[in-house]
Amino acid sequence: MSSPSPLPDGPYAPPGAVMTNTAHAGTGAATLPARQVALAVLAEVRRDLRGAAVWALALAVAGIPAGLLWVWLAPRARFEVVEGGAVPVGSPSAELLVADDSVLVLVLAGLGLLAGGIAWAMRRRRGVATLVATAVGTALAAVLAWQLGELLAPGPTATQLGEVGTRVTTGLDLSSLPALAVAPFTALLVYVVAALFASADDLGRRDPQQRASES
Numbered sequence: 001m002s003s004p005s006p007l008p009d010g011p012y013a014p015p016g017a018v019m020t021n022t023a024h025a026g027t028g029a030a031t032l033p034a035r036q037v038a039l040a041v042l043a044e045v046r047r048d049l050r051g052a053a054v055w056a057l058a059l060a061v062a063g064i065p066a067g068l069l070w071v072w073l074a075p076r077a078r079f080e081v082v083e084g085g086a087v088p089v090g091s092p093s094a095e096l097l098v099a100d101d102s103v104l105v106l107v108l109a110g111l112g113l114l115a116g117g118i119a120w121a122m123r124r125r126r127g128v129a130t131l132v133a134t135a136v137g138t139a140l141a142a143v144l145a146w147q148l149g150e151l152l153a154p155g156p157t158a159t160q161l162g163e164v165g166t167r168v169t170t171g172l173d174l175s176s177l178p179a180l181a182v183a184p185f186t187a188l189l190v191y192v193v194a195a196l197f198a199s200a201d202d203l204g205r206r207d208p209q210q211r212a213s214e215s
Contacts, residue, residue: 048128048129052129053133060137060144063143064145064148066107067144067145070149070172071172075100100173104146109182109183113190119133120195135188136184139184150174
């Protein structure tokens with residue numbers, strides 16, 4: 001009859017428990033960096049929240065000059081009211097309505113390029129909060145430019161169209177609402193492309209000397 005195996009020194013743990021503990025340790029080690037990254041991003045957003053809000057508001061206000069530029073650049077046609085309708089004065093282009101949308105797209109694309117470049121130039125504000133603020137601000141600017149342009153350049157009223165001999169001017173009317181997405185799309189494209197070429201993990205928020213001293 002054989003004697004039982006001697007027990008090891010220290011608390012005894014079944015083999016299955018050892019494997020389970022090892023698996024839990026591996027899972028915890030994998031979860032810890034992800035949690036640290038999430039906390040770091042959250043802390044960054046909180047620090048930049050006020051500056052991002054101001055930046056989004058400034059971009060939204062930029063919709064006013066964009067709308068004025070649309071009114072100034074967009075082509076418009078003049079008509080003279082006659083019996084039974086209206087006849088064009090001169091020879092207006094057949095692509096007049098499409099031209100209105102095209103001009104607004106170009107104006108919003110320019111606004112997006114400018115907004116994306118300035119957002120990236122703000123070195124100490126680079127990050128998630130600035131990216132979101134740029135998208136929201138340019139979207140609001142596009143809507144404001146659209147509404148302001150149609151408000152300042154309305155079409156003829158029914159009363160004007162009923163008076164024979166009156167000359168009226170066509171108003172601005174955006175026929176394609178997806179054109180408003182050009183501003184935020186262009187701004188984010190500029191910002192993301194610049195971030196792809198950033199050599200530092202912090203997108204260059206800190207000066208090279210500061211990074212060297214911390215390392």
